[in-house]
Amino acid sequence: MSMAANPSAGEAYASPPAEPEIPKRRNAELMLLVVALVVGMFAYANVGFAMNNKLPGNFWTVGIGFAVVLLVAHLAVRWLAPYADPLILPLAAGINGLGLVLISRLDPYNIAHGLAPSSGAAKQQAIFSVLGVLVLIAVLFFLRDHKVLQRYAYISALVGLIMIALPAVLPASMSEVNGARSWVKFAGLSIQPAEFAKLLMVSFFAAYLHAKRDTLALASRKVLGIWIPRGRDMGPLIVSWAFAMLVLVRETDLGVSLMFFGAFVIMLYLATERASWLIFGVLMFIGGAVLVGLTFSHVQVRFESWLNPFGDVTNTSRQTAQSLYAFANGGLFGTGLGQGYPYLVGFANNADYIMDTVGEELGLVGLAALLIAYGLFVARGLKTALLVRDPYGKLFAAGLAVTFALQVFITAGGVMRVIPLTGLPMPFLAYGGSALLANWILAALLLRISDSARRPLPPALPLSAPPGFYDPHNPGNDGPNQAVRV
Amino acid sequence: MTGLTITVMKLGLLAILWIFVLLALGVVRTDLFGAGGSRTGRSRASAKPTPPAAVVDRPSARPRRGAVPTHLVVTSGSLAGTSVALTGVQITLGRAHDSTIVLDDDFSSSRHARIYPDATGQWVVEDLGSTNGTYLDRTKINGPTPVPLGVPIRIGKTALELKK
Numbered sequence: 184m185s186m187a188a189n190p191s192a193g194e195a196y197a198s199p200p201a202e203p204e205i206p207k208r209r210n211a212e213l214m215l216l217v218v219a220l221v222v223g224m225f226a227y228a229n230v231g232f233a234m235n236n237k238l239p240g241n242f243w244t245v246g247i248g249f250a251v252v253l254l255v256a257h258l259a260v261r262w263l264a265p266y267a268d269p270l271i272l273p274l275a276a277g278i279n280g281l282g283l284v285l286i287s288r289l290d291p292y293n294i295a296h297g298l299a300p301s302s303g304a305a306k307q308q309a310i311f312s313v314l315g316v317l318v319l320i321a322v323l324f325f326l327r328d329h330k331v332l333q334r335y336a337y338i339s340a341l342v343g344l345i346m347i348a349l350p351a352v353l354p355a356s357m358s359e360v361n362g363a364r365s366w367v368k369f370a371g372l373s374i375q376p377a378e379f380a381k382l383l384m385v386s387f388f389a390a391y392l393h394a395k396r397d398t399l400a401l402a403s404r405k406v407l408g409i410w411i412p413r414g415r416d417m418g419p420l421i422v423s424w425a426f427a428m429l430v431l432v433r434e435t436d437l438g439v440s441l442m443f444f445g446a447f448v449i450m451l452y453l454a455t456e457r458a459s460w461l462i463f464g465v466l467m468f469i470g471g472a473v474l475v476g477l478t479f480s481h482v483q484v485r486f487e488s489w490l491n492p493f494g495d496v497t498n499t500s501r502q503t504a505q506s507l508y509a510f511a512n513g514g515l516f517g518t519g520l521g522q523g524y525p526y527l528v529g530f531a532n533n534a535d536y537i538m539d540t541v542g543e544e545l546g547l548v549g550l551a552a553l554l555i556a557y558g559l560f561v562a563r564g565l566k567t568a569l570l571v572r573d574p575y576g577k578l579f580a581a582g583l584a585v586t587f588a589l590q591v592f593i594t595a596g597g598v599m600r601v602i603p604l605t606g607l608p609m610p611f612l613a614y615g616g617s618a619l620l621a622n623w624i625l626a627a628l629l630l631r632i633s634d635s636a637r638r639p640l641p642p643a644l645p646l647s648a649p650p651g652f653y654d655p656h657n658p659g660n661d662g663p664n665q666a667v668r669v
Numbered sequence: 670m671t672g673l674t675i676t677v678m679k680l681g682l683l684a685i686l687w688i689f690v691l692l693a694l695g696v697v698r699t700d701l702f703g704a705g706g707s708r709t710g711r712s713r714a715s716a717k718p719t720p721p722a723a724v725v726d727r728p729s730a731r732p733r734r735g736a737v738p739t740h741l742v743v744t745s746g747s748l749a750g751t752s753v754a755l756t757g758v759q760i761t762l763g764r765a766h767d768s769t770i771v772l773d774d775d776f777s778s779s780r781h782a783r784i785y786p787d788a789t790g791q792w793v794v795e796d797l798g799s800t801n802g803t804y805l806d807r808t809k810i811n812g813p814t815p816v817p818l819g820v821p822i823r824i825g826k827t828a829l830e831l832k833k
Contacts, residue, residue, distance in 0.1 A: 205754075208696070208700075211696045211699070214692070215689070215692055215693060215696065218685075218688065218689045218692055219689060221685060222682075222685050222686055222689050225678075225681065225682055225685055226682050228678075229675075229678045229679065229681075229682050232674070232675060232678060233675050233678070233679075269696055270693055270696055270697070273693065274693065277689055281686075328766075330766045333766075393773060396747065396773075397775065516679070516680070516683065517679070517683075519675055519676065519678070519679035520679065520682065522675070522679075545682070545683065545686070546683075548683050548687075549682075549683055549686055552683070552686045552687050552689075552690045553686075555690050555694075556689070556690055556693070559690075559693050559694070559697065562697070566700075569750070572748075572751055572753065572769065572770050572771060573766065573771035574747060574748065574771065574773035575771075577748075639754075639756065640753070640754075640756060640758045640760065640769055
């Protein structure tokens, strides 16, 4: 723990407390941001040379533009959250940058086939990346203490549930994209409300479990070495399970359903330390998903192309098969950016299937680096949860990290055929404005919580009666009564 | 652009990608183990001479000389494992959101207790008029009480200890 290394602890004795020497690590962050920018720009140059034999026309404009954006973000963190974790911002920026390059690499095919706007998906994504960074700064500016969010727990739950349920209620013409009804389309905009809802729901779960953890940790009896929770405490689990199943049936969206239920179950485990919740949760979800899969044909199709990807290669399982070919073609070192055929997977090749491009053109070596970057992001979130001193913040940070991890697992697992493919975008990497904005907000929240976790204790209050303290031993006190510091 | 150049660029990109990841891992490593020998040496140097000085300056200091706590660690309860460095600043305990350690314990009051160093540097715990009281080991405290190293301060189901 970084606080453990605080060298000034011993000096506290006689001298007034010196500025505590908890390292802020902002220079490490700046260094990593520079490297992240170099990764993105080098990849962009590589794409240009491989595909058009020259540096992309806007190379220097883009490079300087993003350098300015990242510098502004860095200075904002220095100003607004000086003790924040030094890895969160560079990792988000690095993955975002790599994603932009991959999207621009897929653009020529997608524009020609009407899969991207005629101005290019990369341009839109670049705009949303900049917006995302601005939103990050705004969140850091307006949210000075994450504990404020705890007060709005039930409102966030309500708004979150409405956002998740909205696509299921709207007519299919307004909510369906390629079989999954997880969108809201109006006035030419299409947003994925589940992306924002995940933040609200995690905040609610954290506040709820913080209040109810003691009751939920009660066990009735031990069976086969595990504690069985009391029947009446199963309520919240059953409600969130029913909701997850409803989303699965109505929205055909295994991903959203798994992400929410999974986040709830894992947070329940974190709050109560009872592994039996995990076991019940997993059994319930698998049981429910299999039942739904057997009953509803649209879910069945996805299960079928998962179990048997080469069964119907020209029709239903074509994308899964293409995705597997892409990884196979990539091999150990990949074909090199701009030199493979990852676009052949067709629809959503720059969104849900963007890992194909990483796997095919950067190979196992590049894919492993990317997954480690994701893993580090999650690890820093969990580390923040360990360090922070208030229970709501602990559960909130852990919940955000776990949701992020689940999303990465569900998406990457889907394209690699570990689990049935679902409709979640790869965080920070995939094309999609709402997802990108939501993930930048997630990064901002983690920065905020980690800042309050690593920030040194507030400056010494006078030892007598700090404002707001009732001193029972000296009620009418108007001067130092304990000790005066030298 | 020859195929060779493209291949070199491809491998170069993979190399930069891994450098990025390894640098990030390096930052994690520094967090865990400190920034190498020179830094730990410095922190030891700055931490060591001070406590004896404090003891020598004040011969009337309490008997536990040399045993200088540096951390307040939560040893049981829902916050178990949380640790706060002692920097000479008072530490407040309670359910109130602005407490240094925000207790999540049904038996704690919003401003339950505080822990602070007195003039001699001895850490003292004081109950702030809580409903259920603060215990030093098994004894309920009345008024400011010196806290020896390793003796649990109990608030409801939460226990906290000063550690070296």
